[in-house]
Structures are given as structure tokens and as C-alpha cells.
Amino acid sequence: MILEKLRTLIIDGHLDEARQMLAALHPAAIADVLESVPPESRISVWRQLDPETSGEVLLEANEEVRAQLIRESAPDRLAAAMAKLDMDKLADLYDEVPATVMDAVVQAMHIQRRRTLETLRAFPEDTAGGLMDQDAITVRSDVTLEVVQRYLRWLRRTQKKLPALTDTLIVVDLQGRYEGRLPLADLVSLDPQRTVSSVMERKPEGIPADMAARRVARLFQDLDLVSAPVVDADGKLLGRITVDDMVDVIRDEADHSVLAPAGLHEKVDMFAPVMGSAMRRGIWLGVHLVAAFAAAWVIGQFGATIEEMVAVAILMPIVATMGGVAGTQSLALVIRGLAQDQVGRGNARQLLLKELGVSLVNSVFWALVVAIAAATWFGNVPLALVFALAIVINLLTAALSGTLIPLMLDRVGIDPAMAGGVLLVAVTDVVGFASFLALATFFVV
Amino acid sequence: MILEKLRTLIIDGHLDEARQMLAALHPAAIADVLESVPPESRISVWRQLDPETSGEVLLEANEEVRAQLIRESAPDRLAAAMAKLDMDKLADLYDEVPATVMDAVVQAMHIQRRRTLETLRAFPEDTAGGLMDQDAITVRSDVTLEVVQRYLRWLRRTQKKLPALTDTLIVVDLQGRYEGRLPLADLVSLDPQRTVSSVMERKPEGIPADMAARRVARLFQDLDLVSAPVVDADGKLLGRITVDDMVDVIRDEADHSVLAPAGLHEKVDMFAPVMGSAMRRGIWLGVHLVAAFAAAWVIGQFGATIEEMVAVAILMPIVATMGGVAGTQSLALVIRGLAQDQVGRGNARQLLLKELGVSLVNSVFWALVVAIAAATWFGNVPLALVFALAIVINLLTAALSGTLIPLMLDRVGIDPAMAGGVLLVAVTDVVGFASFLALATFFVV
Numbered sequence: 001m002i003l004e005k006l007r008t009l010i011i012d013g014h015l016d017e018a019r020q021m022l023a024a025l026h027p028a029a030i031a032d033v034l035e036s037v038p039p040e041s042r043i044s045v046w047r048q049l050d051p052e053t054s055g056e057v058l059l060e061a062n063e064e065v066r067a068q069l070i071r072e073s074a075p076d077r078l079a080a081a082m083a084k085l086d087m088d089k090l091a092d093l094y095d096e097v098p099a100t101v102m103d104a105v106v107q108a109m110h111i112q113r114r115r116t117l118e119t120l121r122a123f124p125e126d127t128a129g130g131l132m133d134q135d136a137i138t139v140r141s142d143v144t145l146e147v148v149q150r151y152l153r154w155l156r157r158t159q160k161k162l163p164a165l166t167d168t169l170i171v172v173d174l175q176g177r178y179e180g181r182l183p184l185a186d187l188v189s190l191d192p193q194r195t196v197s198s199v200m201e202r203k204p205e206g207i208p209a210d211m212a213a214r215r216v217a218r219l220f221q222d223l224d225l226v227s228a229p230v231v232d233a234d235g236k237l238l239g240r241i242t243v244d245d246m247v248d249v250i251r252d253e254a255d256h257s258v259l260a261p262a263g264l265h266e267k268v269d270m271f272a273p274v275m276g277s278a279m280r281r282g283i284w285l286g287v288h289l290v291a292a293f294a295a296a297w298v299i300g301q302f303g304a305t306i307e308e309m310v311a312v313a314i315l316m317p318i319v320a321t322m323g324g325v326a327g328t329q330s331l332a333l334v335i336r337g338l339a340q341d342q343v344g345r346g347n348a349r350q351l352l353l354k355e356l357g358v359s360l361v362n363s364v365f366w367a368l369v370v371a372i373a374a375a376t377w378f379g380n381v382p383l384a385l386v387f388a389l390a391i392v393i394n395l396l397t398a399a400l401s402g403t404l405i406p407l408m409l410d411r412v413g414i415d416p417a418m419a420g421g422v423l424l425v426a427v428t429d430v431v432g433f434a435s436f437l438a439l440a441t442f443f444v445v
Numbered sequence: 446m447i448l449e450k451l452r453t454l455i456i457d458g459h460l461d462e463a464r465q466m467l468a469a470l471h472p473a474a475i476a477d478v479l480e481s482v483p484p485e486s487r488i489s490v491w492r493q494l495d496p497e498t499s500g501e502v503l504l505e506a507n508e509e510v511r512a513q514l515i516r517e518s519a520p521d522r523l524a525a526a527m528a529k530l531d532m533d534k535l536a537d538l539y540d541e542v543p544a545t546v547m548d549a550v551v552q553a554m555h556i557q558r559r560r561t562l563e564t565l566r567a568f569p570e571d572t573a574g575g576l577m578d579q580d581a582i583t584v585r586s587d588v589t590l591e592v593v594q595r596y597l598r599w600l601r602r603t604q605k606k607l608p609a610l611t612d613t614l615i616v617v618d619l620q621g622r623y624e625g626r627l628p629l630a631d632l633v634s635l636d637p638q639r640t641v642s643s644v645m646e647r648k649p650e651g652i653p654a655d656m657a658a659r660r661v662a663r664l665f666q667d668l669d670l671v672s673a674p675v676v677d678a679d680g681k682l683l684g685r686i687t688v689d690d691m692v693d694v695i696r697d698e699a700d701h702s703v704l705a706p707a708g709l710h711e712k713v714d715m716f717a718p719v720m721g722s723a724m725r726r727g728i729w730l731g732v733h734l735v736a737a738f739a740a741a742w743v744i745g746q747f748g749a750t751i752e753e754m755v756a757v758a759i760l761m762p763i764v765a766t767m768g769g770v771a772g773t774q775s776l777a778l779v780i781r782g783l784a785q786d787q788v789g790r791g792n793a794r795q796l797l798l799k800e801l802g803v804s805l806v807n808s809v810f811w812a813l814v815v816a817i818a819a820a821t822w823f824g825n826v827p828l829a830l831v832f833a834l835a836i837v838i839n840l841l842t843a844a845l846s847g848t849l850i851p852l853m854l855d856r857v858g859i860d861p862a863m864a865g866g867v868l869l870v871a872v873t874d875v876v877g878f879a880s881f882l883a884l885a886t887f888f889v890v
Contacts, residue, residue, distance in 0.1 A: 165669065191598070264774060
């Protein structure tokens with residue numbers, strides 16, 4: 001409700017009123033509002049934001065909106081906004097901000113923070129290393145819980161606050177190797193005279209820095225983690241990952257599932273300028289156009305049949321559509337299975353057989369229905385039978401390609417959520433038109 | 446890797462080996478494995494599981510797999526598995542388990558746990574109340590942090606462990622009204638002589654029990670929460686929500702985005718029996734069939750044109766396909782916007798104009814391309830021009846309906862992710878065929 005009100009205020013140009021409401025909002029909510037208004041309105045709101053929060057807003061906004069804000073900000077204001085950010089966030093922004101601004105931010109940093117930034121930048125963004133921060137509080141295993149608490153009180157006096165999402169302390173040995181975790185819940189509820197080594201948890205093991213973000217997210221989900229240590233090949237602690245980043249990874253996956261089948265990227269700005277959007281989306285139309293012309297060429301081979309009996313031209317799109325719809329169902333199941341690591345070599349054959357079974361049942365049932373409908377409409381029983389047979393053929397083709405296409409794309413490293421649909425429809429269109437028209441040519445006309 | 450190996454072992458019938466590997470896995474991973482093998486194999490694995498973990502496995506499995514396991518378990522074994530579960534999880538299972546089993550479980554419970562169960566059952570599953578547990582540790586605001594720690598140590602001695610995901614204690618007044626939160630990170634790092642009231646956080650406010658799960662998930666994401674209190678209309682504390690449940694909500698949303706456009710439910714079992722799957726999926730084919738016959742009827746109105754010039758039959762599917770693809774792009778953008786509360790009354794007009802702009806640019810460009818292709822192919826310039834014009838009309842229709850259909854569906858409470866695609870394609874097919882065939886009839890033939 002409040003977001004919708006704000007949106008209207010901003011679009012209608014009541015910026016003063018909007019500013020008061022924005023001041024009470026969390027940076028993530030402000031980013032949400034900015035994303036949902038056209039680019040011109042965004043900048044006027046952005047310029048009015050408190051520099052304290054504007055760094056966070058920048059981070060929460062999606063990539064394209066962020067790029068716009070960065071492009072249209074004064075360099076010194078941008079540097080001020082970024083100075084407030086955590087190192088891991090700064091590392092993410094490194095390549096998106098003009099080099100001169102980044103240099104200014106880095107120059108103003110303490111040497112140790114500068115080193116941290118370099119470490120974090122070394123890992124790809126979609127790995128455990130790219131998602132970790134350096135905010136882990138580490139303790140040694142040979143001290144008592146009482147000593148740990150005294151250490152935390154000292155930290156608190158010298159810093160302002162403990163890092164956000166500190167639910168456990170991380171136990172390391174003298175060489176900095178990860179040994180285990182000490183949950184704060186244990187620290188506050190166990191006898192203060194016990195040693196860390198006698199109470200620490202040795203599970204989960206450290207997460208390798210090169211583990212894919214998607215896999216880390218599943219680990220967090222399965223083990224209900226809030227934070228987890230990241231280690232290098234020798235078991236040395238590199239940093240920690242927190243659940244908020246995992247929530248973002250899963251949310252991005254959800255966005256990807258919605259947008260990829262339409263050939264869109266999940267970082268896309270809803271209000272991206274018309275020309276840029278048109279170009280990117282036009283490419284996708286072009287890909288489909290190739291498939292559509294292939295199907296048209298198939299139809300063209302049977303021009304004589306269509307001329308002789310116009311009913312085949314009327315019925316042929318139905319054969320193609322039914323195949324596309326049935327194939328999309330198999331495709332969706334397999335894509336979800338792949339995303340959850342539940343489909344692979346071990347069970348692909350079982351799944352294929354089951355999908356073929358489902359398609360066979362449905363194709364026989366619907367073939368009967370459409371045969372009766374076609375026979376009634378055109379009073380031509382051979383045509384109706386051939387129509388029904390083509391539907392059976394295309395639904396079986398659909399099950400086969402809806403199951404195998406995503407598996408093959410995944411094996412060769414192409415995103416099945418994006419490319420699967422267009423390939424599938426190309427197959428079901430071509431097979432649908434070809435089978436119906438060929439059967440009609442040989443048996444009816 | 447290990448999951449794939451397990452899958453193969455189970456499907457090939459090497460159950461002893463599989464059992465040893467399963468024993469080392471987390472219940473969520475075991476549920477993953479069960480979901481990814483055919484139903485017959487599932488039961489033999491399930492029967493071998495330790496009763497200690499089998500309750501958790503039951504919870505982690507998706508709804509259909511769970512139903513199968515419940516159906517094929519001996520009642521006493523099922524009751525034993527459920528006796529180990531948390532109250533909020535038990536409440537979720539209440540209606541899925543045979544009444545006799547549930548009665549046995551409830552009879553064996555302490556009276557207070559039985560009351561808790563009744564409270565939790567009163568809230569719908571997809572609201573804050575339905576997601577909360579009763580594991581909040583509450584403290585009063587007038588005591589010192591040292592007293593709180595003594596209380597926690599006493600709790601630990603009398604119970605076995607503090608509840609999972611306890612990152613904060615919840616501060617309530619004498620009437621049980623929610624006052625604020627005391628993070629464990631503050632408890633361990635601040636002066637033990639300070640009182641709770643002097644250090645507690647008053648934000649975030651308590652979450653109303655009837656807030657939709659989706660909204661709660663967004664709150665957790667925006668504020669980076671690990672746990673949050675749930676309150677009734679008078680501000681009385683009812684329970685707490687933890688981030689693990691929010692991760693599940695977001696993950697379900699992601700699954701929904703993949704499966705809903707294919708008319709599938711996110712709880713669907715990949716290996717559901719063929720007949721049941723065929724029935725549910727057949728209904729979706731039937732819905733599309735109605736739309737396909739509508740389009741065929743439109744084509745039928747122009748039978749004479751097709752007979753006279755077979756090229757229109759060859760080109761017409763291209764017009765329909767291009768509209769469908771372009772419309773799907775607008776649809777995907779709006780569906781994501783709706784899911785994130787970023788599209789609504791305030792900006793719908795701006796979005797529509799932008800989508801129309803993108804479509805206009807693309808339609809003009811691609812209309813030129815296809816016109817040249819068609820003119821070359823058929824040597825018929827008037828036909829090529831009419832073909833191009835129909836593509837422009839259908840792409841503009843696509844932008845219009847791709848934007849407005851999901852907005853209207855959302856307004857009347859129908860899931861746009863599920864119904865949007867089929868409605869859109871019905872519109873772009875009908876308009877595509879009708880505009881091209883009508884134009885060809887009047888200007889070319």
C-alpha cells in the first residue's frame with residue numbers, strides 16, 4: 001500500500017511529500033520504489049536521498065537501475081555513498097563504478113580494508129568466495145567460554161556493534177584453519193568454565209570457496225543455517241556466508257525462472273529505455289522467427305494438399321499447439337528437477353518412460369475428442385482419423401523432446417530455462433505440421 | 446554427486462549399500478533422494494530409515510511424495526516418526542495423516558503441547574500465524590542481562606538445547622504483549638549489569654498473524670531477519686517465525702514460477718503415477734484445445750482465400766508465433782513486477798506505454814525483414830506488405846494483452862503465472878490469424 005502511494009506521488013511529481021515518506025523506509029524498500037518508477041523520476045528521487053542510506057539503496061537496486069543511478073550521480077556523492085558499504089558489497093560494485101570514483105574510495109581506506117577488498121574481488125560473484133564477507137568473529141578452541149565473553153565485550157567497546165547476522169563464532173587454530181563453530185546460543189547457556197573445544201560443533205564442514213552459489217543456497221536451506229564458514233583448499237578460513245545473501249540467490253533464481261523463458265535477463269529494468277529494450281528483445285524474436293520460418297517451409301512442401309483441401313490448413317495449427325503445450329509440461333518438470341539436482345543420469349530413463357506414458361494416455365484421449373470434433377465439422381472421417389493420428393505422433397514427440405532437450409542443454413552447459421522453450425516449440429511445430437500434412441497427403445487427398 | 450550415486454544404487458536395487466550412505470545424510474537430502482526415484486523404490490528405502498529421522502524426512506518431502514509415504518506406512522511407525530516433530534510442523538501435517546494416527550500422537554502428548562497444537566492449527570498455512578512456531582524464549586524488560594544469562598543457563602540444564610535459530614530473545618510485558626527484541630549478540634557483548642529495557646531493540650514491530658506468507662518473506666529479505674515475533678491484534682505475542690521457513694516460501698515461489706505456466710502445481714511429484722498425471726495434465730491440454738479451436742474457427746472463415754492463395758496458409762503461423770513470443774515477454778515482466786509488488790495502479794499506464802513503444806520498434810524492424818523474405822519467397826509484393834502489416838498489428842496486440850491480462854487477472858484474484866500464458870496465446874493466435882487473413886482477403890486475393 002505505502003509503496004503504491006509513493007509510486008503515485010513520485011510519478012505525479014509530489015517529491016517533497018515523497019521524500020518524507022521515503023525517509024522512514026528501509027533501503028531495500030526505497031530500491032523497490034525506484035525500480036517501479038520510470039527513469040526520469042528515479043533520478044530526482046535519488047538526488048534527494050540521504051547519503052547515509054544511498055549506498056545501501058544502490059546495492060539493493062537491480063543491475064540496470066543501479067547502472068543508471070551510477071551514471072547520473074556526481075562522482076563525489078557516489079564516493080560518499082560507497083564509503084559506508086561493507087567490503088563484500090564494495091567488491092561486488094567494483095567493476096560497475098567509474099575507475100576514478102573507485103580509486104577515490106579505495107584511497108580513503110585503511111590499508112587492511114584495502115587488502116580485504118582485493119581478496120574478495122578475486123572470487124567470481126556466483127561462488128561461495130564471491131558471496132562471503134570478512135565479518136566472522138574468530139576464537140581459539142583452548143579458551144573458556146568466560147574468556148570468549150570477555151573478548152566479545154572488549155570488541156563491543158572498541159567497535160560499535162558486532163557484525164550483523166552473527167549467530168555463531170568461528171573456531172580456528174593457530175594457522176587460521178577452520179576447526180568448528182560456537183553458536184552464541186551455546187555461549188550464553190552453557191557453564192562459563194567449559195572450554196570452547198569441549199562444546200564447539202564440528203559440523204557443517206567449511207564451504208569450499210569455489211562452490212557454486214546455487215549449491216551453497218541449497219546447503220543453507222537443507223541445514224537451516226544462518227551463517228557458515230568459507231575455506232580454501234587447505235582448510236584455512238577465508239570468510240563467512242550469511243543467510244541474507246542466500247535468500248537473494250534463491251530470489252534471483254525465482255526471477256530467472258519467470259524471465260528466462262521469455263529470453264529476458266533477471267537483472268532487467270522494467271522501465272529500461274525503449275530502444276535498448278527493443279534491441280535485446282528483438283534478438284529473441286529473431287531466434288523464434290528462424291524456427292517459425294522452418295515450420296513455414298515444411299507447410300510449403302504440402303502446398304498442393306492445402307489447395308485441394310482447405311480443412312488441413314484450418315486444423316494444422318491445432319496439431320502444433322497441442323504438441324507445444326504438452327512438451328512445455330515435460331520441459332517444466334525437468335527444468336525444476338535439474339535446478340534441484342533431482343534429475344540426472346541415474347533416473348533420466350525412468351522419467352522419460354513416465355513422460356511418454358502420460359503423453360500416450362493424453363494423446364489417445366484428446367485424439368478421440370478432436371477426431372469427433374473434426375469429423376462433425378468437416379464431415380470427413382479419413383481427415384479426422386489422420387488429424388487424430390498426427391496429434392498422437394506430436395504428443396509423443398513432445399514428451400520425448402520436452403524431456404531430452406533440457407537434459408542435453410544442461411549437459412553442454414546451456415541454460416535450459418532460456419533455450420529449452422524455443423527449441424521445443426521448433427520441434428513440435430515442425431513435427432506437428434509435417435506429420436499431419438504428410439498423412440493427409442498420402443491418405444486423404 | 447553423492448545424490449546421483451544414491452539414486453543409481455536405489456534404482457538398481459542395491460539397498461544395503463544405499464542405506465549406509467543415507468545414514469550419513471541430512472533429512473532434507475534424504476527427502477531429495479526419495480523424490481528423485483520412482484514410487485516403488487521409494488517405499489523400500491523409506492521402510493529402512495531410522496524412525497528418529499523419518500519424521501523430518503516426511504516434512505521435507507513434497508506434498509505428493511509425503512502422501513504416498515503416509516499411505517504406505519504402518520500406523521504405529523508413522524505415529525513414532527511424528528512424535529519427534531516440532532508443534533508447528535505437526536500442525537502442518539494434521540490434515541494429511543489418518544485421524545487414528547493423529548489421535549494416537551495427540552493422546553501421547555503433554556496437555557500444554559496439545560493446546561499449542563490447537564492454537565497453531567487455527568491459522569491458515571500461508572499466513573504468518575500458520576508459519577510460526579512456539580519456540581520463542583521470552584524475557585521481561587526490567588531484569589539485567591546477567592539475570593537473563595542465568596535464566597538461559599537454567600533453561601539449558603532443564604531442557605536439552607535452546608530452540609534452533611534462536612538469535613534473539615523476545616521481550617514481553619506482564620500481559621504477554623510484545624515489547625522488543627534482545628539479540629544474543631548484544632546479550633554476550635554488553636555490560637551484564639545493564640537492564641534489558643535499556644538495550645532492547647524496538648524494531649521490527651510484531652508481525653500480524655494474518656499477514657500473507659509472501660509479504661512476510663519480503664520483510665525478512667528486506668530487513669535481513671533471522672527470526673521475528675508474531676502478534677495478535679492486541680499486540681500479544683503468539684509465536685515466532687524463523688528464516689528457514691521464509692527460505693522455503695521463496696523456494697516454493699521459484700518452483701511455482703517454473704511449473705504454473707505449464708499448468709502444473711509446485712507440489713507435484715515428478716514420478717506421480719501415469720494415470721493421475723495424465724488426468725491433471727490433460728485438463729490443461731483441454732483448456733488450450735478450446736483456444737486452438739477458436740483460432741481454427743477464425744481460419745475457417747477465410748477458407749476461400751486460402752484455397753485461392755496457398756501462401757497465406759504457409760505464412761499465417763508466423764504471424765501468430767511472433768505475437769505469442771512478444772506477448773510472453775511483456776507478460777513475464779509484469780508477472781515478476783506483480784510478485785515483487787512493483788506494478789500497480791500507480792505505474793501501469795507508464796509500463797503499458799513503454800511496452801507498446803518496444804513492440805512498435807520491434808514490429809517495424811521485423812516486419813521489414815519478413816516482408817523482404819516473403820516477397821523473395823513468393824514473388825508477391827502485395828502479399829508481403831499485408832504480411833508485414835499483420836505482424837505490426839499482432840505485436841502491438843501482444844504488448845497490450847501481455848501487459849493488461851496479468852494486471853486484470855491479478856485484480857480478480859486469478860494467478861497470472863498460471864492463466865496468463867494461455868489467455869495471451871489465445872488472443873495473439875486469434876488476432877494474428879484474423880488480421881493477416883482479413884487483410885489478404887481484402888487487398889491481395
